[in-house]
Amino acid sequence: xxxxxxKLKSYFEKHANPSQAAPMKKxxxxxxxYLGIKTPQSKLLMKEFISEHGLPPIEGLDEILRxxxxxxQREFQYAAMNLLDKFEKRLPxxxxxxxxYLIVTKSWWDTVDALASHPVGTHFKRFPKTREKYLMKWRTxxxxxxxxxxxxxxxxxxKDTDFGLLCDIIRENLGSDEFFINKAIGWALRQYAYTxxxxxxxxxxxxxxxxxxxxxxxxxx
Numbered sequence: 001x002x003x004x005x006x007k008l009k010s011y012f013e014k015h016a017n018p019s020q021a022a023p024m025k026k027x028x029x030x031x032x033x034y035l036g037i038k039t040p041q042s043k044l045l046m047k048e049f050i051s052e053h054g055l056p057p058i059e060g061l062d063e064i065l066r067x068x069x070x071x072x073q074r075e076f077q078y079a080a081m082n083l084l085d086k087f088e089k090r091l092p093x094x095x096x097x098x099x100x101y102l103i104v105t106k107s108w109w110d111t112v113d114a115l116a117s118h119p120v121g122t123h124f125k126r127f128p129k130t131r132e133k134y135l136m137k138w139r140t141x142x143x144x145x146x147x148x149x150x151x152x153x154x155x156x157x158x159k160d161t162d163f164g165l166l167c168d169i170i171r172e173n174l175g176s177d178e179f180f181i182n183k184a185i186g187w188a189l190r191q192y193a194y195t196x197x198x199x200x201x202x203x204x205x206x207x208x209x210x211x212x213x214x215x216x217x218x219x220x221x
Contacts, residue, residue: 004056005067011049012037012075024074031108032074042075046082055086062098069105077106081114088119093127096134100146107145109180116152124153125160139169144178151184158195166192167203174208185209186216197221 001009012035021036028034037045056064061083068080080102103115124131138146150169154161170185186209193200204217 001067002056002060002064004053004060005064007053008049008068008079009071009076012042012045012073012079015041015045028074028108028110032077032106033072035073035075037075039078042078043082046079050086055083058087058090058092061087061091062095065098065102069102074110077111081111084119088122089126091119091123093130096123096127096130099123100134103145103149104143107143112145112148113152116149117155120149121153121156125157139172144180147173148180148184151181151188155188155191161192161195163192163196163199167207170209170213171207174210176210179212182210182212183216185213186219189213189217190219193217193221 015035015037017036019036020038021034024034024036024038025032065080065084068076068083071077099115099120103112103120124135135150139150141147151166151173154166166188170188173181173185176182189200189204200217201221204214209217
């Protein structure tokens with residue numbers, strides 16, 4: 001474990017709150033252990049830590065993220081996400097393999113959705129060839145979280161959204177009984193509706209969407 005990770009781990013553990021840890025764990029359906037540090041405080045601790053220790057060199061980021069991902073308490077994965085945000089616009093092209101590892105490891109909506117809509121979305125904009133290669137694999141993957149990422153990565157694209165691509169990926173997932181897939185479909189459509197409501201209405205009308213997807217897509221229309 002890198003010394004940067006060791007210092008960060010020690011810093012967070014000093015602020016653990018066991019009385020909050022149990023309800024936080026319960027809220028996440030007992031998927032993960034918690035230190036009991038809520039999000040606002042976690043962000044503040046990261047800001048203080050970076051102020052004192054600086055950011056690590058980008059060459060060591062992969063190892064640090066994997067170190068933090070290996071720790072049992074979920075706050076360390078959130079800390080990793082916070083750290084990743086600082087490097088989002090200057091990650092090397094081959095960092096996609098690290099992003100993929102983070103998506104498929106300790107997967108749950110809290111980390112996957114943040115990864116999909118921020119570092120992955122940014123990375124795919126910066127590197128179209130990487131986007132083409134990895135989307136081809138992710139959109140038909142047996143791993144549900146990779147498919148969810150393929151649906152959600154354009155959430156922040158607005159007018160730059162490739163709506164035809166989104167529709168194709170959605171069609172590939174029709175008939176799924178997986179809650180997280182159907183929810184993602186509705187969310188992606190609802191988000192794009194802010195840019196082109198007419199296109200979304202037309203697609204929803206012509207497509208046999210799961211009721212959950214349809215409700216989510218039309219929520220604000």
